Amino acid sequence: MAGRSAPRVRRVRVASELRRLREHAGMTATEAARVLGTSQGQLSNVETARFGVSAARIRAMARSYDCSDQDFIDALVAMAEDRTRGWWEEYREILPVGLLDLAEVEHHATLLRTAVTVHIPGLFQTTDYAREIFRQSVPELSPPDIEHRISYRIKRQAVLFRESPTPHQAIIHEAALRMQFGGPTVTRTQLKHLIDMSEREHVTIHVIPFAAGTFPGSGQSIYYAAGPVPQLDTVNLDQSHGPVFLDAEAQLDKYRVLLDRMEATALPPTKSREFIHHIVQDL
Incomplete structure (x- = not known):
């Protein structure tokens, strides 16, 4: 898992979108964690933005949730990988x-x-x-x-x-x-x-x-x-x-x-x- 350095609002948005993808796929957190080979606790940490998430994990989650919208997936990856600290900090x-x-x-x-x-x-x-x-x-x-x-x-x-x-x-x-x-x-x-x-x-x-x-x-x-x-x-x-x-x-x-x-x-x-x-x- 990536660290906490990602900008706050974008990390939260990535997390909420990953949770929506799982819910749209009709999977419980327990089922998704089993398919992804992780624990329910780790998945919860990602979906609540307590942890960041890597590009590889985002793509793996998208595949597991049957998301085929490549532009959307690429946009999520770009948001997750952006570690820029803006002037507002x-x-x-x-x-x-x-x-x-x-x-x-x-x-x-x-x-x-x-x-x-x-x-x-x-x-x-x-x-x-x-x-x-x-x-x-x-x-x-x-x-x-x-x-x-x-x-x-x-x-x-x-x-x-x-x-x-x-x-x-x-x-x-x-x-x-x-x-x-x-x-x-x-x-x-x-x-x-x-x-x-x-x-x-x-x-x-x-x-x-x-x-x-x-x-x-x-x-x-x-x-x-x-x-x-x-x-x-x-x-x-x-x-x-x-x-x-x-x-x-x-x-x-x-x-x-x-x-x-x-x-x-x-x-x-x-x-x-x-x-x-x-x-x-x-x-």
Whole structure:
């Protein structure tokens, strides 16, 4: 068995996918351990991410569970073998673990999709805008904690500026554009930055105006990170107590449909950019 050096969230995801493969094959842990020539305890340690797992063992488990999806198996192997310690590790003793997991998922995503109704997506936020949001945290954050969270948020934005930037598709409700976090000056600067980001080739922004009325998924923020294969996609729901990650097949299907329907409700990119321009002029 491999050691514990694999990044936390990816090791957990590999473990959960291996457990799902076993369950889909209709095998109990006892039966699987016997077929694999290991103990039930060792198998449990792998499936609960207490231990890492080698590429050879993953392939052996996939064969035993009659999984023939080679792209999926290769993706699991790549996740298990990745021992990279990302920049987020410097925040390990400073920020909640869920935030570090979010940065890791984001870093490895092949596509990011987000839908928000009351604030600008984190990867597009300016420093002053983010500071105003963090000042409203409950319980109240100390000034040093606020600055740590701001620096963390800005570093997350590197995925949009690296040599091969991650494509980002954002759906933003008009309410989020008109919420004046920090007052007109901060909001104006934030919206101008959003317009600049919308002009980048890998960024697509859709606006849902008030005039669109009701729409699927209203009232919640959705953050969808595509993996190397669809089975390894991840949905993040931003809750007051921290990020919540979903990756069950039915959940992924649901949020894909929700995002597609929200995008169909929204204005196309060019008209969305013009819409944001008009709001800036009103400030």
